[in-house]
């Protein structure tokens with residue numbers, strides 16, 4: 001006979017739905033594909049990453065340098081700027 005061991009803890013598993021908030025604004029984070037940002041900030045983040053690849057190849061800038069440039073560039077869109085600032089604050 002197998003011992004009837006059923007820890008109560010297991011029942012709770014997966015019960016709580018993860019409700020993530022965007023790291024920049026407090027909108028609901030994008031669920032699919034899973035992101036730490038809401039849809040709009042996620043899009044901005046993707047753009048930042050894509051541009052970084054070019055910058056890195058062309059100018060050899062580092063991630064932090066690049067983010068700083070974005071954050072202070074007056075031509076950067078508001079969404080991207082917020083994401084850059086958020087990423088920078090995480091680094092330091």
Ligand SMILES: [Zn+2]
Nearest residue numbers: 022025038041
């Ligand atoms: Zn957001």
